[in-house]
Amino acid sequence: MTSVVSSQQSVGKTPPKPAGWDRTRLGVLVPLGIVVAVAIVCIVVAALTSAQRADDVALGRERQLLTRAITNLGEWSLLRIKNVALSNAAVSADDIAQGSARLQQRLTFWLSPLRDHNLVVVIGSNGEVVYSQPGRLRSDNELAQAATPKLQTAVEFLRGRKPSMPAGSTRLLGADPLQPGDITETVLLLNVDGHPGVVAVLPLGKAKTAPAILAIRFVERRLLANISDRLQLPNLRITGREAVTAGNNAYAFTDGQHQPIARFVWSSEKPGAAILDSVIPFIGIALAGFALLAGLVMRYMRHTAAAIASGEDQLRYLALHDPLCGLPNRNFFGERLEAAITSVRHGGPPAAVFYIDLDHFKDVNDTLGHPVGDELIRNVTLRLSHTMHDDDLVARLGGDEFAVITFASAEPAALQEIASRAIAALCAPYLVNGHTIVIGASIGIAIIDKRTVSAADIMRYADMALYRAKNEGRNRACIYDEVMDADLSQRKLVEQELREAIDNDRLKVLYQPIFNASGEKVVGVEALARWPHPTRGLVSPAEFIPIAEHSGLIIELGMRVLRRACLEGKAWPGITVSVNVSPLQFRRLDFVNMVERTLMETGLDPTQLELELTESTLLGNLDSAETAMHRLRSLGVRLALDDFGTGYSSLLYLRRFPFDKLKIDRSFVLSIEKATDAAAIVHAIVSLGRGLGMTVTAEGVETAEQHLFLRAAGVHCMQGFRFGTPCEPAEISERLALPGPGIYRSIEGDARAALAS
Ligand code: C2E
Numbered sequence: 204m205t206s207v208v209s210s211q212q213s214v215g216k217t218p219p220k221p222a223g224w225d226r227t228r229l230g231v232l233v234p235l236g237i238v239v240a241v242a243i244v245c246i247v248v249a250a251l252t253s254a255q256r257a258d259d260v261a262l263g264r265e266r267q268l269l270t271r272a273i274t275n276l277g278e279w280s281l282l283r284i285k286n287v288a289l290s291n292a293a294v295s296a297d298d299i300a301q302g303s304a305r306l307q308q309r310l311t312f313w314l315s316p317l318r319d320h321n322l323v324v325v326i327g328s329n330g331e332v333v334y335s336q337p338g339r340l341r342s343d344n345e346l347a348q349a350a351t352p353k354l355q356t357a358v359e360f361l362r363g364r365k366p367s368m369p370a371g372s373t374r375l376l377g378a379d380p381l382q383p384g385d386i387t388e389t390v391l392l393l394n395v396d397g398h399p400g401v402v403a404v405l406p407l408g409k410a411k412t413a414p415a416i417l418a419i420r421f422v423e424r425r426l427l428a429n430i431s432d433r434l435q436l437p438n439l440r441i442t443g444r445e446a447v448t449a450g451n452n453a454y455a456f457t458d459g460q461h462q463p464i465a466r467f468v469w470s471s472e473k474p475g476a477a478i479l480d481s482v483i484p485f486i487g488i489a490l491a492g493f494a495l496l497a498g499l500v501m502r503y504m505r506h507t508a509a510a511i512a513s514g515e516d517q518l519r520y521l522a523l524h525d526p527l528c529g530l531p532n533r534n535f536f537g538e539r540l541e542a543a544i545t546s547v548r549h550g551g552p553p554a555a556v557f558y559i560d561l562d563h564f565k566d567v568n569d570t571l572g573h574p575v576g577d578e579l580i581r582n583v584t585l586r587l588s589h590t591m592h593d594d595d596l597v598a599r600l601g602g603d604e605f606a607v608i609t610f611a612s613a614e615p616a617a618l619q620e621i622a623s624r625a626i627a628a629l630c631a632p633y634l635v636n637g638h639t640i641v642i643g644a645s646i647g648i649a650i651i652d653k654r655t656v657s658a659a660d661i662m663r664y665a666d667m668a669l670y671r672a673k674n675e676g677r678n679r680a681c682i683y684d685e686v687m688d689a690d691l692s693q694r695k696l697v698e699q700e701l702r703e704a705i706d707n708d709r710l711k712v713l714y715q716p717i718f719n720a721s722g723e724k725v726v727g728v729e730a731l732a733r734w735p736h737p738t739r740g741l742v743s744p745a746e747f748i749p750i751a752e753h754s755g756l757i758i759e760l761g762m763r764v765l766r767r768a769c770l771e772g773k774a775w776p777g778i779t780v781s782v783n784v785s786p787l788q789f790r791r792l793d794f795v796n797m798v799e800r801t802l803m804e805t806g807l808d809p810t811q812l813e814l815e816l817t818e819s820t821l822l823g824n825l826d827s828a829e830t831a832m833h834r835l836r837s838l839g840v841r842l843a844l845d846d847f848g849t850g851y852s853s854l855l856y857l858r859r860f861p862f863d864k865l866k867i868d869r870s871f872v873l874s875i876e877k878a879t880d881a882a883a884i885v886h887a888i889v890s891l892g893r894g895l896g897m898t899v900t901a902e903g904v905e906t907a908e909q910h911l912f913l914r915a916a917g918v919h920c921m922q923g924f925r926f927g928t929p930c931e932p933a934e935i936s937e938r939l940a941l942p943g944p945g946i947y948r949s950i951e952g953d954a955r956a957a958l959a960s
């Protein structure tokens with residue numbers, strides 16, 4: 204069994220995540236993520252580059268300082284040599300050139316103040332060593348031997364006699380660019396067997412061949428310590444090719460061939476690291492901020508997403524369900540029906556559609572009020588759902604219309620069986636708010652098969668089947684077959700022809716006389732429409748009135764019948780002219796105005812006009828019906844309740860509405876002689892009508908016995924073939940012209956003929 208709850212659950216509760224939402228989320232998150240990532244990368248790169256830049260600047264400065272300090276050493280030596288050169292003991296260039304006696308002693312004496320250097324050499328005009336004086340250290344002698352040829356080469360280079368400086372040397376100070384042969388004061392850095400030394404070169408004169416004094420100081424540990432102290436370069440040392448470890452800087456002096464002369468390494472503060480150290484916490488905070496921001500945005504989006512998703516769920520639920528009973532509505536049903544058709548077409552389980560229409564639901568709503576009507580719908584929902592299978596979809600299409608998609612079977616017999624069960628369940632009495640209510644149900648069934656094209660087709664078939672079920676007497680189910688399609692086409696054709704007939708005013712109006720109780724005097728006539736069809740003869744209103752009502756043609760038709768009846772009724776003063784009014788016509792807001800206008804235009808005495816309404820005319824809006832009836836009464840028009848006993852037969856109608864006449868339906872008259880309860884009902888209706896001050900007319904009186912019974916029961920007026928069939932207006936005029944009681948007799952022959960037919 205299907206329940207309302209389960210059918211609710213089947214929809215909207217777990218809707219597929221809307222793809223649009225994921226796209227939206229990606230659309231926000233991806234750019235946000237990119238912005239955050241780019242910002243983070245920029246910050247990190249900025250921090251690293253500025254740290255690197257600071258390191259580079261610091262390194263450059265330290266290298267400059269170091270170079271300056273090494274050059275200073277040479278300059279200091281140069282200054283010392285100059286001082287010595289200016290002393291009284293100075294040996295002139297000529298003396299050196301001439302190689303005078305005691306030259307060596309004089310040079311030794313002269314250059315003795317330079318003994319703190321590791322080597323002092325005087326090189327003559329031809330590059331020869333004139334004087335060589337190693338320092339006080341023992342190693343100075345060995346180094347002197349290795350250094351001397353290099354010094355000679357350097358001097359010869361400075362004199363322009365050699366193409367290049369000796370390997371492992373570079374100039375730190377001196378004329379630049381070097382003018383060939385123009386020897387000047389120069390400071391060199393020279394590597395001697397792995398010992399870098401600073402060489403100060405002072406020419407003793409401006410001549411190209413002037414002898415030169417060279418003093419060399421090796422950059423040894425003490426000197427380095429001194430430089431290290433002065434320049435704030437901790438751990439300054441000379442190393443080979445050792446790798447520079449973190450926290451150290453290195454600088455190598457190279458010769459013309461880019462070979463290292465001396466490679467200095469020292470511990471460096473690396474300001475970049477300090478910058479990084481101080482910036483990293485802020486970067487950390489910024490990153491954490493970004494992460495927090497991203498987290499908050501994500502959270503906010505998740506919450507928003509959840510809120511939107513639940514809102515969407517709710518909207519979807521509301522959009523797809525009936526608010527009163529919670530069943531899926533027409534939209535949802537349509538979606539499922541399309542899906543079922545597709546599934547059947549692809550070989551899925553067979554399916555069928557039940558189109559269910561409740562009878563008398565509107566009556567309940569109108570008479571007992573909407574709250575009772577609503578409760579009744581909920582009860583119907585439960586019963587219908589319980590009758591169906593779990594997989595079936597039960598939906599409310601609106602008002603008193605329900606529909607089911609059942610997958611239980613596609614066999615006509617099985618479907619009829621299910622439909623019968625549903626009808627039995629729906630027709631069983633309901634107890635709602637203390638009222639016992641009985642309603643009916645008709646079902647149209649359409650089977651979904653592989654040929655089914657669309658949901659619209661299936662619903663049209665089910666509707667046709669429902670139409671047939673109702674036409675066949677309600678409370679039954681009909682399965683659609685192709686004949687119904689033909690019926691529908693036929694109906695459409697009839698509708699078209701009827702429209703043409705109305706437009707061309709080809710409809711006729713016949714009048715059936717209504718007699719007093721004794722049947723001797725015509726007291727009125729009822730106008731009855733007839734359609735003279737070119738091929739089918741006179742078509743009965745029983746056939747074309749429903750079509751006219753269904754298509755809306757009834758409005759025009761009713762208006763024309765009323766106008767004709769008013770015009771022709773003028774010829775019969777003193778008798779009532781009854782005109783049937785369709786519910787559709789009566790419910791129009793301009794109905795009373797239309798009647799008033801017709802009366803004025805035709806000139807019929809309003810008191811002659813009687814409008815026949817059925818109970819169904821009053822349904823829908825009791826208040827406006829009541830107002831319209833009072834307005835008609837105030838015009839002088841009389842009102843009759845037609846076919847009493849076949850509708851909802853509510854006493855409320857009789858009490859509330861200002862009817863002048865009650866017409867007992869001919870089905871009761873017909874049964875008088877056969878069923879005793881019918882006779883009792885007729886008695887009851889007559890006394891009820893009389894009690895409420897109404898005239899009671901019996902319809903369909905065909906036999907003398909019926910006439911006698913009705914007359915005895917107190918019926919005021921008689922209508923039926925016993926007294927006269929509907930006839931042309933001229934005939935009515937003729938009959939009215941005949942004197943008194945002769946009327947009854949004169950029409951007796953016609954009536955017999957009608958009965959025989
Ligand atoms: P109704 O208003 O109840 O009209 C009485 C119907 O009973 C008429 O059928 C009439 O010919 C038939 N009748 C009268 N006496 C006898 C009898 O002794 N035996 C039998 N078997 N039938 C009898 P008709 O003319 O076929 O009209 C059928 C219904 O069509 C009418 O029932 C009325 O409801 C509707 N109708 C007819 N003309 C109009 C019209 O102009 N407008 C509207 N809205 N409905 C109309």
Ligand code: MG
Pocket residue numbers: 729783815845
């Ligand atoms: Mg009638």
Ligand code: MG
Pocket residue numbers: 845846866868902
């Ligand atoms: Mg009637």
